[in-house]
Amino acid sequence: MAVLKDATAIVGIGQTPFAKQLPATERALACRAILAALDDAGIAPDEVDALASYTMEETDEVEVAKALGLGDLTFFSKVGYGGGGSCATVAHLAAAIATGQATVGVAWRSRKRGSGPRPWKNTTVQLPTPAQWTRPYGLLRPADEIAMLARRHMHEYGTTRDHLFNVALACRNRANQNPAAIMYERPLTREMYMNSRWISEPLCLFDNCLETDGALACVVVSAERARDCRRTPVYVHSAAQGLPAQHHGMVNYWNDDPLTGPAWTAARHLWKHADLTPDDIDVAQIYDAFTALIPLSLEGYGFCARGEGGAFTEGGALETGGRLPVNTSGGGLSEAYVHGFNLITEGVRQLRGTSTAQVPEAAACLVTAGEGVPTSALLLRN
Amino acid sequence: MLTPVVDDDGAPFWEYAARGELRVQACADCGEFRFPPRPCCPHCRSFAAEWRRVSGRGRIWSYVRPHPPLLPDYAEQAPYHVVLVELADAPRIRLVGNLVSGPGARLDSVPAERIRIGARVQVVFTSTGLPQWVLERP
């Protein structure tokens, strides 16, 4: 891992607008985001020789490369498990570039879930295992699966709905500062939160992310090459994936310890190969498909002890000026839910000093991917 | 309602359930229970498995109450209880199921105030062989 430490940098980011419904296809949105990221970096499309995305990305490398006139590709990679793959796309490119398999990499995610279908609504598709153990009982949606862990966390550790509200509020407050966010200029109050409809008790409407149409991309090159780019390089200081022993995906109920999820595994590797500790992190972008994932991740990544993830959110800790400002663009809960790729681009903006909710002199940012599924994480620094 | 889409490893569970028996896969060499079923024992890597009958008693480890939007059959009975039951005979085995007032009862047949983590439950089976759970002290 010493090979990877600061050996590569993110030098370009790009995105389309975010909306409930965009007329363009996923493929067209992907192309626009990638071109925007390359333009941001000041790198020509025909210099790209590596691509990485998610297995759930439907615009494949062949389509992207031929539509955008990319060069000969010598590395391409796809990462599984939905939102667990976000940070790993960058990690795969960083590894490829650091080891000489490629020179200019692009990672991207394009998604139309705001206007597209919900897989759990489809009754005609045969449900794969482990669905046979859960779906017949009406445990149908990701919200139901995570609510089971949230309820147990509340029972064991005294985590409350107010703690989850703290998470939702911090994300919403930052989105209110971000004109690109779907929830720009739409404030949230405790009363709105507590009176909102249930989705899956103990999770309510505002505990759930926004299904969104949109695409994002970023460009990764070697640290050496990065010095000649248009923007301040944001270095990939450490990267990790995490799939713990005896893990079961969204339904980790059969693990000996279901409340220690993939974050714990990714975190051990991430910190082991870093010059930084959780105390050195100025700002964090933590995967938030559901509010309840944030207390679990705060524990997993070592910002607090086990069981203290709920209490950590008290006293404005997650807000600007707090102990650990999180999801400063609004995150999946209030900017856009695009499988967490917006958390990577926001991490880059924070370290460039260009966030709409800038943490003064931010020098180190943790970005995480989906907790609850095999995951990934990045430590970024400037 | 959704019915289990059974795979090769899981088939014996459903065959026993259809006869009103709750059985869990265990290693025939080292004896460790495992769930969900799979071809190889993660403890000793043996491929020899057996299906051991359990008492069907357990405790609620956690639960959720889904509300619509849901598939129509489920929305019609929402909010209902989905429970995760830790088996008395095999505490690390936890089964997802529904807490109901009796075999085959509606999914919303137990009032919300009756349910709590730690409550003792007992398995029952629907006419189609789906395991469900009732409170030991209703």
Ligand SMILES: [Zn+2]
């Ligand atoms: Zn064994």
